Amino acid sequence: xxxxxxxxxxxxxxxxxxxxxxxxxxxxxxxxxxxxxxxxxxxxxxxxxxxxxxxxxxxxxxxxxxxxxxxxxxxxxxxxxxxxxxxxxxxxxxxxxxxxxxxxxxxxxxxxxxxxxxxxxxxxxxxxxxxxxxxxxxxxxxxxxxxxxxxxxxxxxxxxxxxxxxxxxxxxxxxxxxxxxxxxxxxxxxxxxxxxxxxxxxxxxxxxxxxxxxxxxxxxxxxxxxxxxxxxxxxxxxxxxxxxxxxxxx
Numbered sequence: 001x002x003x004x005x006x007x008x009x010x011x012x013x014x015x016x017x018x019x020x021x022x023x024x025x026x027x028x029x030x031x032x033x034x035x036x037x038x039x040x041x042x043x044x045x046x047x048x049x050x051x052x053x054x055x056x057x058x059x060x061x062x063x064x065x066x067x068x069x070x071x072x073x074x075x076x077x078x079x080x081x082x083x084x085x086x087x088x089x090x091x092x093x094x095x096x097x098x099x100x101x102x103x104x105x106x107x108x109x110x111x112x113x114x115x116x117x118x119x120x121x122x123x124x125x126x127x128x129x130x131x132x133x134x135x136x137x138x139x140x141x142x143x144x145x146x147x148x149x150x151x152x153x154x155x156x157x158x159x160x161x162x163x164x165x166x167x168x169x170x171x172x173x174x175x176x177x178x179x180x181x182x183x184x185x186x187x188x189x190x191x192x193x194x195x196x197x198x199x200x201x202x203x204x205x206x207x208x209x210x211x212x213x214x215x216x217x218x219x220x221x222x223x224x225x226x227x228x229x230x231x232x233x234x235x236x237x238x239x240x241x242x243x244x245x246x247x248x249x250x
């Protein structure tokens with residue numbers, strides 16, 4: 001599914017082990033950049049375990065809530081530790097839903113742990129058709145697109161489009177650096193998988209890259225209202241991590 005990421009580590013020199021671990025945390029962020037949500041009018045809480053080479057390294061939480069003004073808030077939190085490395089991050093998006101389309105209003109991300117801490121905020125001014133970042137005094141120099149999404153609301157849209165029977169998807173995204181790009185996906189078949197919550201029938205979706213070195217696959221479960229229940233991230237055929245649903249509550 002949508003899979004992308006920002007490197008939380010920036011060092012002039014580091015060992016090959018450090019570089020490999022850094023890449024793993026980067027990929028981990030990407031995984032949830034590609035996950036999907038439950039029914040838009042149904043708040044939910046989904047807990048996941050994050051593993052690498054069969055060993056659980058941390059946990060992640062996704063939660064959807066509805067505000068009194070009929071806007072929604074999607075939050076994502078993760079806490080990962082591997083050897084001497086750690087990564088703790090929080091993402092939050094507030095958005096509206098109109099004609100089954102997610103309309104972004106605000107997005108924020110923060111992370112701390114190994115490497116430099118990060119803080120990033122975006123505001124989508126729907127009336128002025130401009131996007132503002134806390135890193136700039138002026139609007140971002142990007143073309144305004146009505147279907148523009150942030151790194152969480154596009155996931156909401158993907159879930160909706162998948163539920164509606166779509167098989168190919170493309171979304172214009174503003175990433176954590178304020179850059180504009182497209183995320184492309186396609187349905188890759190159906191599969192029954194075994195998770196900590198039991199056997200689940202799923203629809204498998206893969207992200208389309210401009211080369212075959214990276215792989216990102218997500219499994220969505222119709223019986224859980226098309227919630228993301230599993231995610232795999234790899235590079236050149238080598239697993240970087242897996243995420244699996246362990247608890248789901250409405």
